[in-house]
Amino acid sequence: MTRAAPFDPRMRGYAVFYRPGGSNICPGCGRSHWYVGRISAECAFCTVALPLCEPGGGRFDPDGIYVA
Incomplete structure (x- = not known):
């Protein structure tokens, strides 16, 4: 039986967000x-x-992972 790789949010692809105060x-x-x-x-x-x-x-850390 093969074990699945752990979830890595950096590998999920491009994510678009609305950034308040920024140019959207x-x-x-x-x-x-x-x-x-x-x-x-x-x-x-x-x-x-x-x-x-x-x-x-919340905020995003330098790796792009959401931190509440």
Whole structure:
């Protein structure tokens, strides 16, 4: 029986987040007007929704792993 490799969040691929206070370009249409809620932001033109980078006051460490 083969043992599975442990989960490594750095290997999950590219993740897009809405960063409050930053320059946020929509990955769907390229515009930059957003409706920002408590846990996500939605593009005003094409309705693509992105999670907020810091939903609960958390942050990302240098490896890109979310730390609450």
